[in-house]
Amino acid sequence: MGQVHERIEQYADEIRADGVEGDKLMRLTDASAKRLRDSGVIRMLQPKDHGGLEAHPREFAETAMAIGAMDGATGWVSGIVGVHPWELAFFDPKAQQEVWGEDPDTWMASPYAPMGVAVPTDGGYILSGRWSFSSGTDHCQWVMIGAAVGDQDGNRLMPPKILHVLLPRSDYDIDQDSWDVVGLRGTGSKDLIVKGAFIPAHRTLDAAKVFDGTAPKEAGRTQTLYNFPFSCIFPLGITSSLIGIAEGALACHLNAQRERITVSGTAIKDDPYVLYAIGEAAAEIAASRAAILETVDRFWDLTDSGKEVTFEQRAIGRRTQTAAAWRAVRAVDEIFARSGGGALQMKTPMQRFWRDAHAGLSHAIHVPGSIFHSSALTQLGGEPQGAHRAMI
Known part of the structure; x- marks a missing residue:
């Protein structure tokens, strides 16, 4: 576990509690934003020459997952706002100084x-x-x-x-x-x-130079982190936080079911059908997590060795990332449907995890159509064109 992850874990109870208030305010509470700022999560992908940590993307993803499991909205903001310092590293040094010169914690x-x-x-x-x-x-x-x-x-x-x-x-x-x-x-x-x-x-x-990897080279950024593919790093914080939301839903479900008795008088622990569903959902969420992190590690090793991550590899990586999001949310649906009527109560965190998971799945980065099309066509020897190359 990295230092940022350890620092944020100390605030887990407070982040969970503030999630209720943030849901009402329709923004993060000031206290939650301060905790993220103090933990350094938004500086994880920021260059060291501006007070950043230049962390491995896997560590960033695992931290976004951990925060998402505490509160979906807080994890989501961590994952999205946390990617922007990575790209600012490619801007003119004057722009970097304007943003970070007085305060490296500027968001x-x-x-x-x-x-x-x-x-x-x-x-x-x-x-x-x-x-x-x-x-x-x-x-x-x-x-x-x-x-x-x-x-x-x-x-x-x-x-x-x-x-x-x-x-x-x-x-x-x-x-x-x-x-x-x-x-x-x-x-x-x-x-x-x-x-x-x-x-x-x-x-x-020029956005095209960010997408094709020209921007970091022109900016003189030789670190592996900044030559990592945009089409992997940009979705990473978003999908990682969504998987964290699914993990939070599972933990909430397990906690609520331990002593639950159904209307027929059967303890959940004695219901083989519910136990099967819980086990299957847990396996699907774990598979989603593993798939995302494996792609990150593999792309990192390729980039670190000076090899190009090809279009086909990037397309398959996006397919893996998109499929992981859908798999995790489907698993949340399976356990929510077996959580009993109590999970519908607005006072329970389970309903918020369920709402947040579906909202997260609606992000454009999780639309599977063109991504699945492009990955399959490329593997068949074809050459995707136009919109089918977007965000790959």
Whole structure:
């Protein structure tokens, strides 16, 4: 267990308790955000030259899982916000200094989806748009978001050119009424609004260079961590936190079933059918965890040895990651259906784990269609094109 994992485990009871309040507030409590900040989890993938830990991605994933098992929303914010320092390592050193210069614990929100348009101007771009699903945004001082480059009339260029851009908190508004949802409520994944903000060129990065691995090389980042494939590192925090949620649901279920007696008077411990279902669900969740971590370790070893992680390997890795998420949530459904009516009570954590698991599965990174298509086509000797290469 790493140092960050050990530090966060000390707060497990407090994080669980604050999860109830975060669900009501529809954002992390200030106390939960401070615990994450103090533990160093958001600095795990941050470069050492800016106060980061440069941890192995496996350690990052295991930490996100552990936090997700305590509280889904807290784990989710850890996993998503925790990836952004990895990419900031590729930005112009001036941008890195602006974000981390005074405080290496400065957080950045997202999303990467190019929901806004950046119009070129002298020295940079003028950005406008509205972005949804900015997890943890109330506790972030900067945002790293996707933008499509446009012409002078604000129309997106074709073929599209996508940038990842950095904005300080003063350059965007948070729509506080935009997040009222059924699951992952405590993530506070609200909408961001930008109205004609100037983005200097040094705060922009060509998204294509991040995806294909050119960006770290141009930034002079030779460490294995920063040459790790984007298509593995970006989904990692998200899916790891989701698997952690499934593990939390299983632990909650086991705790509730130990002394439970059914309406027929049978102890759960004596019901072979329920025991089988619990065992099967536990095995599926464990398999999801193992699959994610095996991919991370294998990709790390390839990258560390100077070998390229091929498109086929990346596609299969994404298939493994996506399938792991679906497998874990299906397992949660199996145990929730056997938890009895008491699990429906809003005062129990079981219902929140169940809601959070389904909300997490709806993230775009867990949509299996094109990923399964691309991995199969590649293994058959084909060459996926267009959208079928996205996020691989």
